[in-house]
Amino acid sequence: MLKKQEKGYWCIVKDRQLYLEDQQLPLKEPCEVGFDLENVVEVGRYQGFPVYWLEAPEGIDEAGFDSLRALLTIDGELFNLAGRAIQLSHMLHSQRFCPQCGSECQMVHAELAMACQGCHSHHYPRLSPCVIVAVRKQDKILLAQHPRHKTGMYTVVAGFVEAGETLEQCVAREVLEETGIGVTNIRYFGSQPWAFPSNLMMGFLADYQSGELNPDYAELSDAIWATKETLPDLAPPGTIAWALIEQTLVLMEGDEG
Numbered sequence: 001m002l003k004k005q006e007k008g009y010w011c012i013v014k015d016r017q018l019y020l021e022d023q024q025l026p027l028k029e030p031c032e033v034g035f036d037l038e039n040v041v042e043v044g045r046y047q048g049f050p051v052y053w054l055e056a057p058e059g060i061d062e063a064g065f066d067s068l069r070a071l072l073t074i075d076g077e078l079f080n081l082a083g084r085a086i087q088l089s090h091m092l093h094s095q096r097f098c099p100q101c102g103s104e105c106q107m108v109h110a111e112l113a114m115a116c117q118g119c120h121s122h123h124y125p126r127l128s129p130c131v132i133v134a135v136r137k138q139d140k141i142l143l144a145q146h147p148r149h150k151t152g153m154y155t156v157v158a159g160f161v162e163a164g165e166t167l168e169q170c171v172a173r174e175v176l177e178e179t180g181i182g183v184t185n186i187r188y189f190g191s192q193p194w195a196f197p198s199n200l201m202m203g204f205l206a207d208y209q210s211g212e213l214n215p216d217y218a219e220l221s222d223a224i225w226a227t228k229e230t231l232p233d234l235a236p237p238g239t240i241a242w243a244l245i246e247q248t249l250v251l252m253e254g255d256e257g
């Protein structure tokens with residue numbers, strides 16, 4: 001449990017945002033936090049320090065709270081623990097009623113789950129699996145621009161996994177639907193929890209197989225084949241999208257040599 005003298009990282013969550021000081025998670029002793037600590041949950045440890053999740057008190061001012069995106073430049077391990085706090089907070093607010101019987105649920109701290117007060121069933125944080133894929137065609141990479149990204153940045157294709165679908169089928173379907181391109185040689189790259197609010201991004205590399213670029217403008221505002229000389233503004237470092245693009249550029253260079 002909480003040791004009063006032990007410094008920890010504090011993920012203080014309000015409306016899926018985190019309380020930050022100098023764009024960092026506060027690293028402090030519990031007595032320095034200044035809030036009621038009754039419902040503190042340790043969500044993990046980072047470099048020997050506990051990492052705590054605490055719901056911000058009702059009515060607290062929004063000043064000082066920022067999106068998890070502000071932490072993209074910190075170490076991925078701590079970023080993911082902050083995301084875990086946000087996902088648990090999202091569970092607390094969005095899973096308040098039992099999907100089986102409609103009774104109220106309360107959080108069980110020991111399990112980090114919601115327990116129904118009526119039928120006693122337990123409900124865990126919802127996760128939405130998504131694929132994200134970098135497609136390569138010789139010295140070009142397929143990049144898409146989404147209307148929801150106000151900065152106009154480009155990124156790789158992504159989408160939610162459908163029921164009954166393998167990850168590889170999802171990769172092929174999303175790329176075809178969004179860009180008209182058929183892919184082959186689909187291989188797993190890595191994953192990233194993405195607490196906006198509850199996605200799990202599963203990254204893949206793939207190669208061009210067939211088709212002409214034909215963006216689905218219901219989903220995208222643009223799609224392009226970019227060479228390393230013609231790269232537009234990209235998804236920021238720290239995202240799996242960035243890592244996939246970087247890896248694809250490395251593969252292109254390897255072939256040139």
Ligand SMILES: [Zn+2]
Binds near residue numbers: 099101116117119
């Ligand atoms: Zn129930």
